[in-house]
Amino acid sequence: MTTTNKTPNTAPDTAQDAAQDAASDTTANTTANTAANATAKTAGYAPERAPRLEWAKHAPEVYKAMIRLDTAAKQGLDARLYELVKIRASQLNHCAFCLDMHTKDALAAGESVERIVQLSAWEESRHFYTEKELAAIELTEAITVLTDGFVPDEVYDRAAGLFEEAELAQLIAAITVINAWNRFGVTTRMTPGHYRPGRHA
DSSP, X not given: OOSSSOOOSSOOSSHHHHHHHHXXXXXXXXXXXXXXXXXXXXXXXXXXXXXXXXXXXXXXXXXXXXXXXXXXXXXXXXXXXXXXXXXXXXXHHTOHHHHHHHHHHHHHTTOOHHXXXXXXXXXXXXXXXXXXXXXXXXXXXXXXXXXXXXXXXXXXXXXXXXXXXXXXXXXXHHHHHHHHHHHHHHHHTOOOSOOOTTTTX
Protein backbone atom coordinates (compact mmCIF):
# COMPACT_ATOMS: atom_id res chain seq x y z
CA MET A 1 0.00 0.00 0.00
CA THR A 2 1.43 3.33 -0.90
CA THR A 3 -1.37 5.85 -0.53
CA THR A 4 -4.88 6.29 0.72
CA ASN A 5 -6.36 4.68 -2.39
CA LYS A 6 -3.62 4.10 -4.93
CA THR A 7 0.03 3.29 -5.50
CA PRO A 8 1.77 6.22 -7.18
CA ASN A 9 5.00 5.37 -8.97
CA THR A 10 6.64 8.62 -7.94
CA ALA A 11 6.52 10.54 -4.69
CA PRO A 12 4.74 13.89 -4.47
CA ASP A 13 7.25 16.73 -4.82
CA THR A 14 6.27 18.41 -1.58
CA ALA A 15 4.36 17.74 1.59
CA GLN A 16 1.69 20.08 0.22
CA ASP A 17 1.36 17.88 -2.87
CA ALA A 18 0.98 14.86 -0.60
CA ALA A 19 -1.69 16.63 1.43
CA GLN A 20 -3.56 17.68 -1.72
CA ASP A 21 -3.33 14.14 -3.06
CA ALA A 22 -4.72 12.74 0.18
CA ALA A 23 -7.47 15.39 0.30
CA SER A 24 -8.48 14.47 -3.25
CA ASP A 25 -8.68 10.84 -2.17
CA THR A 26 -10.88 11.80 0.78
CA THR A 27 -13.40 13.46 -1.54
CA ALA A 28 -13.30 10.56 -4.00
CA ASN A 29 -13.69 8.00 -1.23
CA THR A 30 -16.61 9.87 0.34
CA THR A 31 -18.42 9.99 -3.01
CA ALA A 32 -17.64 6.34 -3.74
CA ASN A 33 -18.66 5.33 -0.21
CA THR A 34 -22.05 7.05 -0.56
CA ALA A 35 -22.68 5.42 -3.95
CA ALA A 36 -21.53 2.01 -2.71
CA ASN A 37 -23.81 2.17 0.33
CA ALA A 38 -26.79 3.09 -1.85
CA THR A 39 -26.09 0.10 -4.10
CA ALA A 40 -25.44 -2.18 -1.12
CA LYS A 41 -28.74 -1.24 0.50
CA THR A 42 -30.74 -2.26 -2.56
CA ALA A 43 -28.67 -5.43 -3.15
CA GLY A 44 -28.69 -6.63 0.46
CA TYR A 45 -24.95 -6.18 1.08
CA ALA A 46 -23.47 -4.84 4.29
CA PRO A 47 -22.80 -1.09 4.22
CA GLU A 48 -19.31 0.11 3.39
CA ARG A 49 -17.43 1.59 6.35
CA ALA A 50 -15.65 4.90 6.06
CA PRO A 51 -12.04 4.96 7.29
CA ARG A 52 -11.38 5.94 10.88
CA LEU A 53 -8.82 8.54 9.83
CA GLU A 54 -7.44 9.92 6.55
CA TRP A 55 -3.92 9.62 7.96
CA ALA A 56 -2.05 10.68 4.83
CA LYS A 57 -3.85 14.01 4.77
CA HIS A 58 -2.88 14.71 8.38
CA ALA A 59 0.69 13.35 8.19
CA PRO A 60 1.83 14.35 4.68
CA GLU A 61 5.55 14.26 5.48
CA VAL A 62 5.26 10.66 6.70
CA TYR A 63 3.15 9.79 3.66
CA LYS A 64 5.73 11.29 1.31
CA ALA A 65 8.59 9.49 3.06
CA MET A 66 6.73 6.16 2.90
CA ILE A 67 6.16 6.52 -0.84
CA ARG A 68 9.83 7.22 -1.39
CA LEU A 69 10.80 4.26 0.79
CA ASP A 70 8.42 2.01 -1.15
CA THR A 71 9.84 3.19 -4.47
CA ALA A 72 13.39 2.54 -3.26
CA ALA A 73 12.54 -0.90 -1.84
CA LYS A 74 11.20 -2.34 -5.07
CA GLN A 75 14.23 -1.44 -7.19
CA GLY A 76 15.68 -4.53 -8.85
CA LEU A 77 12.85 -6.87 -7.83
CA ASP A 78 10.67 -8.75 -10.28
CA ALA A 79 7.29 -6.98 -10.40
CA ARG A 80 5.23 -10.14 -9.97
CA LEU A 81 7.34 -11.46 -7.09
CA TYR A 82 7.11 -8.02 -5.47
CA GLU A 83 3.30 -8.13 -5.62
CA LEU A 84 3.14 -11.73 -4.31
CA VAL A 85 5.16 -10.63 -1.29
CA LYS A 86 2.83 -7.68 -0.70
CA ILE A 87 -0.27 -9.83 -1.02
CA ARG A 88 1.04 -12.51 1.35
CA ALA A 89 2.04 -10.01 4.04
CA SER A 90 -1.34 -8.29 3.68
CA GLN A 91 -3.14 -11.63 4.08
CA LEU A 92 -1.24 -12.31 7.29
CA ASN A 93 -1.91 -8.80 8.62
CA HIS A 94 -5.58 -8.83 7.53
CA CYS A 95 -5.19 -5.57 5.60
CA ALA A 96 -8.21 -5.50 3.30
CA PHE A 97 -7.17 -2.24 1.66
CA CYS A 98 -3.72 -3.57 0.73
CA LEU A 99 -5.16 -6.86 -0.49
CA ASP A 100 -7.47 -4.94 -2.84
CA MET A 101 -4.60 -2.77 -4.07
CA HIS A 102 -1.92 -5.39 -4.56
CA THR A 103 -4.17 -8.05 -6.02
CA LYS A 104 -5.18 -5.56 -8.69
CA ASP A 105 -1.57 -4.47 -9.20
CA ALA A 106 -0.48 -8.11 -9.50
CA LEU A 107 -3.11 -8.79 -12.17
CA ALA A 108 -2.03 -5.64 -14.01
CA ALA A 109 1.59 -6.89 -13.87
CA GLY A 110 0.55 -10.15 -15.55
CA GLU A 111 0.03 -12.37 -12.53
CA SER A 112 -2.58 -15.13 -12.84
CA VAL A 113 -5.78 -15.32 -10.81
CA GLU A 114 -4.94 -18.93 -9.97
CA ARG A 115 -1.59 -18.09 -8.35
CA ILE A 116 -3.13 -15.24 -6.37
CA VAL A 117 -5.97 -17.47 -5.14
CA GLN A 118 -3.55 -20.23 -4.10
CA LEU A 119 -1.17 -17.90 -2.27
CA SER A 120 -2.85 -18.24 1.12
CA ALA A 121 -2.35 -22.03 0.85
CA TRP A 122 1.06 -21.93 -0.82
CA GLU A 123 2.49 -24.82 1.23
CA GLU A 124 -0.09 -27.13 -0.36
CA SER A 125 0.22 -25.40 -3.73
CA ARG A 126 4.00 -25.26 -4.12
CA HIS A 127 3.86 -26.38 -7.75
CA PHE A 128 2.28 -23.03 -8.69
CA TYR A 129 5.46 -21.12 -7.76
CA THR A 130 9.16 -21.13 -8.57
CA GLU A 131 11.67 -22.07 -5.87
CA LYS A 132 12.74 -18.45 -5.71
CA GLU A 133 9.16 -17.28 -5.21
CA LEU A 134 8.61 -19.90 -2.52
CA ALA A 135 11.70 -18.70 -0.67
CA ALA A 136 10.44 -15.11 -0.88
CA ILE A 137 6.97 -16.07 0.36
CA GLU A 138 8.42 -18.06 3.25
CA LEU A 139 10.73 -15.19 4.17
CA THR A 140 7.75 -12.82 4.03
CA GLU A 141 5.90 -14.94 6.56
CA ALA A 142 8.91 -15.15 8.87
CA ILE A 143 9.51 -11.39 8.82
CA THR A 144 5.82 -10.56 9.15
CA VAL A 145 5.03 -12.90 12.05
CA LEU A 146 8.02 -12.26 14.30
CA THR A 147 6.25 -13.77 17.30
CA ASP A 148 6.68 -17.23 15.70
CA GLY A 149 10.35 -17.64 16.57
CA PHE A 150 11.81 -14.66 14.72
CA VAL A 151 13.36 -15.42 11.30
CA PRO A 152 14.66 -19.01 11.38
CA ASP A 153 18.14 -19.69 9.99
CA GLU A 154 16.81 -22.23 7.52
CA VAL A 155 14.31 -19.74 6.08
CA TYR A 156 16.91 -17.02 5.74
CA ASP A 157 19.52 -19.41 4.33
CA ARG A 158 17.10 -20.73 1.72
CA ALA A 159 16.43 -17.20 0.48
CA ALA A 160 20.13 -16.30 0.66
CA GLY A 161 20.92 -19.30 -1.54
CA LEU A 162 18.54 -18.16 -4.27
CA PHE A 163 18.90 -14.38 -4.22
CA GLU A 164 22.03 -12.34 -4.78
CA GLU A 165 22.89 -10.30 -1.69
CA ALA A 166 21.76 -6.98 -3.19
CA GLU A 167 18.47 -8.50 -4.35
CA LEU A 168 17.94 -10.14 -0.96
CA ALA A 169 18.48 -6.79 0.74
CA GLN A 170 15.83 -5.25 -1.53
CA LEU A 171 13.46 -8.13 -0.80
CA ILE A 172 13.84 -7.67 2.95
CA ALA A 173 13.20 -3.95 2.48
CA ALA A 174 10.07 -4.61 0.41
CA ILE A 175 8.70 -6.99 3.04
CA THR A 176 9.40 -4.46 5.79
CA VAL A 177 7.71 -1.64 3.86
CA ILE A 178 4.50 -3.55 3.13
CA ASN A 179 4.27 -4.46 6.81
CA ALA A 180 4.43 -0.74 7.64
CA TRP A 181 1.72 0.05 5.05
CA ASN A 182 -0.43 -2.76 6.46
CA ARG A 183 -0.27 -1.22 9.91
CA PHE A 184 -1.44 2.14 8.61
CA GLY A 185 -4.26 0.45 6.71
CA VAL A 186 -5.46 -1.81 9.50
CA THR A 187 -5.22 0.80 12.26
CA THR A 188 -7.12 3.47 10.32
CA ARG A 189 -9.45 0.92 8.67
CA MET A 190 -8.81 2.14 5.15
CA THR A 191 -11.67 1.17 2.85
CA PRO A 192 -10.95 -1.41 0.11
CA GLY A 193 -12.64 -1.57 -3.27
CA HIS A 194 -11.91 1.74 -4.98
CA TYR A 195 -8.28 1.36 -6.04
CA ARG A 196 -7.57 1.41 -9.78
CA PRO A 197 -4.14 0.16 -10.91
CA GLY A 198 -2.08 2.53 -13.00
CA ARG A 199 -4.06 5.57 -11.94
CA HIS A 200 -0.86 7.50 -11.27
CA ALA A 201 1.55 5.59 -13.53
